[in-house]
Amino acid sequence: MASSKSKILIIGITGNLGLEIAKASINASHPTFGLVRASAFSDPNKLHKIQFLLDSGVTLLKRFFPSEFGADPDRTQVSDIDNNFYARKAEIRRLIEAEGIPHTYICCNFFMTVLLPSLVQPGRITPPTDKAIVFGDGNVKGVFVKQSDVAAFTISAVDDPRTLNRTIYLRPPGNVLSVNELIEIWERKIGKNLERIYVTEEELLKKIQERPYPYNWELLFIYSAFVKGDHTYFDIDSSLEGSRLYPHIKYTTVSEYLDTLL
Amino acid sequence: MASSKSKILIIGITGNLGLEIAKASINASHPTFGLVRASAFSDPNKLHKIQFLLDSGVTLLKRFFPSEFGADPDRTQVSDIDNNFYARKAEIRRLIEAEGIPHTYICCNFFMTVLLPSLVQPGRITPPTDKAIVFGDGNVKGVFVKQSDVAAFTISAVDDPRTLNRTIYLRPPGNVLSVNELIEIWERKIGKNLERIYVTEEELLKKIQERPYPYNWELLFIYSAFVKGDHTYFDIDSSLEGSRLYPHIKYTTVSEYLDTLL
Incomplete structure (x- = not known):
């Protein structure tokens, strides 16, 4: 369809479908990225998937920065008037x-x-x-x-x-x-x-x-x-x-x- | 801190802070990716930002596939019993x-x-x-x-x-x-x-x-x-x-x- 292959980012790449999508993406020669939960690295059921993904050239992203960029939402004291x-x-x-x-x-x-x-x-x-x-x-x-x-x-x-x-x-x-x-x-x-x-x-x-x-x-x-x-x-x-x-x-x-x- | 630079994906990269984070990421030599809304490509206020990002080597991701993977949620007829x-x-x-x-x-x-x-x-x-x-x-x-x-x-x-x-x-x-x-x-x-x-x-x-x-x-x-x-x-x-x-x-x-x- 297209002359160049898009980058693919898979959120939840060690999940059942996530891993299948990763395989399909790798097979189709897409540069492939995945977001991995910290817990996956200490989960014996996930480790072989992570190794497979790394061996296949998948880039694993490791940290999420939510777009808060304001005061600490766990510390503010205006919950009665700030419309959530x-x-x-x-x-x-x-x-x-x-x-x-x-x-x-x-x-x-x-x-x-x-x-x-x-x-x-x-x-x-x-x-x-x-x-x-x-x-x-x-x-x-x-x-x-x-x-x-x-x-x-x-x-x-x-x-x-x-x-x-x-x-x-x-x-x-x-x-x-x-x-x-x-x-x-x-x-x-x-x-x-x-x-x-x-x-x-x-x-x-x-x-x-x-x-x-x-x-x-x-x-x-x-x-x-x-x-x-x-x-x-x-x-x-x-x-x-x-x-x-x-x-x-x-x-x-x-x-x-x-x-x-x- | 680390010997290799992480890939950075910025959701909303043409926003005010998104663009600043892109600049900081580029300056720090991180491979930088951004998700761009379709409307940005027809928005005169965004086009020069997109050009700047592309010129700076940022990879723009263009499409989102939500993880639905089931029946069409706009067509199912079980909303009274499916717990939303x-x-x-x-x-x-x-x-x-x-x-x-x-x-x-x-x-x-x-x-x-x-x-x-x-x-x-x-x-x-x-x-x-x-x-x-x-x-x-x-x-x-x-x-x-x-x-x-x-x-x-x-x-x-x-x-x-x-x-x-x-x-x-x-x-x-x-x-x-x-x-x-x-x-x-x-x-x-x-x-x-x-x-x-x-x-x-x-x-x-x-x-x-x-x-x-x-x-x-x-x-x-x-x-x-x-x-x-x-x-x-x-x-x-x-x-x-x-x-x-x-x-x-x-x-x-x-x-x-x-x-x-x-």
């Missing part, structure tokens, strides 16, 4: 674990292009010039990481045995800041003070409930990160923090990012 | 379609190693020797295909433009048979007639409801295929029948399979 946003991610984790699929979870917290350009001012995409809204007391710290840095940390983890079946948190120094600290950094950069308008947790919750999901997503994520502290309220194993694991990665700090907005 | 077995498969189809993911659905119906070795006698794994139970009138036809043949048809479809975003049905001649026909074939092979014990649809349904799912799965699948006719009650586009599409595949017929049981 995090519960669905947690459900995928439970499936991965139940199936014994080798994995790494990356908790990168906020992308820098979201909320940071406005200094956490909902409805804005540029920094405030006169007045800044502060939700809660403004002292709860959230985390921002540039997307390309998230990608660099993620790719570094791929072949790293330290991160197999573990959760990695990105909390790089210079990127963990409260809204009060963000505003202070910005004030120093522009040489001008901003008026702070404080909004209480109760007022914020009321606004969240007044708008249907997903139109309230900015307020919801602000509440989660900067009122409830979902990025930072819990301690982590610091040896599994991204910038500690991969000190060679030159990531962009929040201050450096804010310089690009001047 | 088929509804979950149909839901995955709807997600694939809504996301514009290029796909092929393979409806292979029954694997030969399931139900056929007993001539559709629940609770048995070998053919009956004296008496055979027949559910309903015994004239409704089901389909059996050997797993390795399912695999061969599937792999043949991978690079075939005729099967892009289509449903393929396997109804190979010699493999579409009623229970009465199965028993007759077997009687000729063993040179002996079996006593038929007919069980009505109502009695079968009662048995299905008496046992909790999944312990009633044999009865449920027998009801679906050989009473409701879920493999064959509807007409298909015969040009999309597997053995017509790929006449070079020498599949095992039911009669040939039964010979192995003598």
Whole structure:
């Protein structure tokens, strides 16, 4: 049919049909890849299949990184108002674990292009010039990481045995800041003070409930990160923090990012 | 960390973070693969990303075959008693379609190693020797295909433009048979007639409801295929029948399979 043979990826390649499809794919000279569960390597009934697949030139993929790329869905504290946003991610984790699929979870917290350009001012995409809204007391710290840095940390983890079946948190120094600290950094950069308008947790919750999901997503994520502290309220194993694991990665700090907005 | 670089497959490689992860993967010299939605090729905002990825040596995978491998979940008529077995498969189809993911659905119906070795006698794994139970009138036809043949048809479809975003049905001649026909074939092979014990649809349904799912799965699948006719009650586009599409595949017929049981 086609002049070149497609690559074939078989999820569950040591299953009954998976192995048959692998054989058919090999016989038809397709470059063949398979995802294998960790448990297969200690299962006597699977080992000869794995050996056969390797002998046949099949490339076995060994680790799955679910596309979470936000806060830790097992730690967030907004399940009553987030329309199951995090519960669905947690459900995928439970499936991965139940199936014994080798994995790494990356908790990168906020992308820098979201909320940071406005200094956490909902409805804005540029920094405030006169007045800044502060939700809660403004002292709860959230985390921002540039997307390309998230990608660099993620790719570094791929072949790293330290991160197999573990959760990695990105909390790089210079990127963990409260809204009060963000505003202070910005004030120093522009040489001008901003008026702070404080909004209480109760007022914020009321606004969240007044708008249907997903139109309230900015307020919801602000509440989660900067009122409830979902990025930072819990301690982590610091040896599994991204910038500690991969000190060679030159990531962009929040201050450096804010310089690009001047 | 590791001496050799893992292959990286990125689902959603033209997304914002997907593209960043692709860049990080390329920069780290990982062999990089991506799954691309069909719609991306006609989206001006995506085309330059696709070109960049191809120029960077990324292999783009173009088609997804969900692991259904049974009856057509959009056609089965047992949704009131199947514990959402088929509804979950149909839901995955709807997600694939809504996301514009290029796909092929393979409806292979029954694997030969399931139900056929007993001539559709629940609770048995070998053919009956004296008496055979027949559910309903015994004239409704089901389909059996050997797993390795399912695999061969599937792999043949991978690079075939005729099967892009289509449903393929396997109804190979010699493999579409009623229970009465199965028993007759077997009687000729063993040179002996079996006593038929007919069980009505109502009695079968009662048995299905008496046992909790999944312990009633044999009865449920027998009801679906050989009473409701879920493999064959509807007409298909015969040009999309597997053995017509790929006449070079020498599949095992039911009669040939039964010979192995003598």
